[in-house]
Amino acid sequence: MTEPQTLELTAERMTYGADSVTHDADGRAVFLSGAVTGDRVRAVVDKLSERWAHARVTEVLEASPDRVTPDCPYAGVCGGCPWAQLAYPAQAEAKRASVVDALARIGHLGLEHAEKLVAPLVSPSEPWGYRNKIELGVGRTRGGKVILGMHGAGEGGLVRVKSCMLLDRTHAGAARSVAGAVAFLSNSHGLDLERVGIRVSRRTKDVEVALWDRPGSFPRAQAAKILADAERPTSVVRVLQKGPAKARRIAGVECLSGAGSWGELVGEERMRVSAPSFFQVNTRGAEKLVELVLEALDPQKDEEAMDLYCGAGTFTVPLARRAGFVSAVESYGPAVRDLRRNLEIAGTDNVDPIGGDAGREFPDAEADVIVVDPPRAGLAADVVERLSAQPARAIAYVSCDPATLARDLARFEATGTFSPVRVTPVDLFPQTFHVETVTLLSKATRGAGTYQVRTL
Numbered sequence: 001m002t003e004p005q006t007l008e009l010t011a012e013r014m015t016y017g018a019d020s021v022t023h024d025a026d027g028r029a030v031f032l033s034g035a036v037t038g039d040r041v042r043a044v045v046d047k048l049s050e051r052w053a054h055a056r057v058t059e060v061l062e063a064s065p066d067r068v069t070p071d072c073p074y075a076g077v078c079g080g081c082p083w084a085q086l087a088y089p090a091q092a093e094a095k096r097a098s099v100v101d102a103l104a105r106i107g108h109l110g111l112e113h114a115e116k117l118v119a120p121l122v123s124p125s126e127p128w129g130y131r132n133k134i135e136l137g138v139g140r141t142r143g144g145k146v147i148l149g150m151h152g153a154g155e156g157g158l159v160r161v162k163s164c165m166l167l168d169r170t171h172a173g174a175a176r177s178v179a180g181a182v183a184f185l186s187n188s189h190g191l192d193l194e195r196v197g198i199r200v201s202r203r204t205k206d207v208e209v210a211l212w213d214r215p216g217s218f219p220r221a222q223a224a225k226i227l228a229d230a231e232r233p234t235s236v237v238r239v240l241q242k243g244p245a246k247a248r249r250i251a252g253v254e255c256l257s258g259a260g261s262w263g264e265l266v267g268e269e270r271m272r273v274s275a276p277s278f279f280q281v282n283t284r285g286a287e288k289l290v291e292l293v294l295e296a297l298d299p300q301k302d303e304e305a306m307d308l309y310c311g312a313g314t315f316t317v318p319l320a321r322r323a324g325f326v327s328a329v330e331s332y333g334p335a336v337r338d339l340r341r342n343l344e345i346a347g348t349d350n351v352d353p354i355g356g357d358a359g360r361e362f363p364d365a366e367a368d369v370i371v372v373d374p375p376r377a378g379l380a381a382d383v384v385e386r387l388s389a390q391p392a393r394a395i396a397y398v399s400c401d402p403a404t405l406a407r408d409l410a411r412f413e414a415t416g417t418f419s420p421v422r423v424t425p426v427d428l429f430p431q432t433f434h435v436e437t438v439t440l441l442s443k444a445t446r447g448a449g450t451y452q453v454r455t456l
Ligand SMILES: C[S@@+](CC[C@H](N)C(=O)[O-])C[C@H]1O[C@@H](n2cnc3c(N)ncnc32)[C@H](O)[C@@H]1O
Pocket: 278, 279, 280, 308, 309, 310, 311, 312, 313, 314, 315, 329, 330, 331, 332, 335, 356, 357, 358, 359, 373, 374, 375, 376
């Protein structure tokens, strides 16, 4: 048996992932698990190909000036904070760099142009305690007892935690109390839950516990009572799933106690969201996104707006306050219902909420300003085409994945219609590699052989 290869390396930069990357003596890219930019480490190679290798750090020989010891005792074991060992200013720098890199490489914009387009990263919240939501996984011990915990780093299983430092400080201990209560409930009633969601708000004081389950009998009253004793939630729901767990298709949501949904205040707007619907996990971050989008588009009363992939209406409601009319499209049933309810709460009557796929149900409208906020997969190619045919003066593209954003910007460029004017990275997820961006696209006009961008 050959000995695993051990290397001494210095991490060059963070990847858009948990690892850092460097190069070995042969110029091969080596992805390093457990090192932050600037660390000199000893690492054991566990995957090797001609062009790249992956290695696990066994010893930090010389710590980077950007290496920190996080206060969270679970950092490195729990998968929630893959960048916790990297000082926050270095996280911010690395995130902006990953946006520039994606635009240059995947968006074919060139490094110089990408550097000019990308604004400094905006950090709307504190680097810890910013989340309004966590999810606990459900597993079993060898002896068959149900346990709940955070998902472990890498391929690790569940990590039982006393608190989660990412969750709003006023509810940091909810992970433990809810995990304990649900484990007790499951063990005493033979339940086989898939996961448990906890949403909290320090603004509205709402706390919702969502038990993700399959249809069948369920001890409703006991669940409500045990959770009331553990965390005093304002809402306990049971989300009934169908199909594969990952798809998150649901057969319904049963209210076990309280409101049956969770409420949050975003700026001036009161929003209600049901457990399966998307809602930004960083409320301050959501407010910053709304601010950047409105500032970029500056919608006017005599203008029409479009909000595609609108969810429960985070952008729809503020757009409706400023524009004359808004067409809003969302495909996920629970989110469409939340959208309608939030429009009612806001008292707006100038929105057409459309349930369906953004491409198939593309509004029959001529928008002046457009917001798109697709999931990680980005815009479908036909949506880029349809948007390109719009007379709109500007599009705000909110993205949670620099790679698909870059691909879509290249597609817009190919149609010769909209060009990026400014890309603002926003840190909605400190301690992780994830980065949100708000891109302002403006109508490009064909010049002598080139596209000229009309700046707003
Ligand atoms: C990143 S979330 C943004 C939601 C909303 N803009 C917000 O900030 O809360 C993306 C939304 O797009 C919806 N979605 C996914 N695929 C879609 C599609 N093909 N057509 C319309 N909406 C879609 C999801 O259900 C989700 O609500």
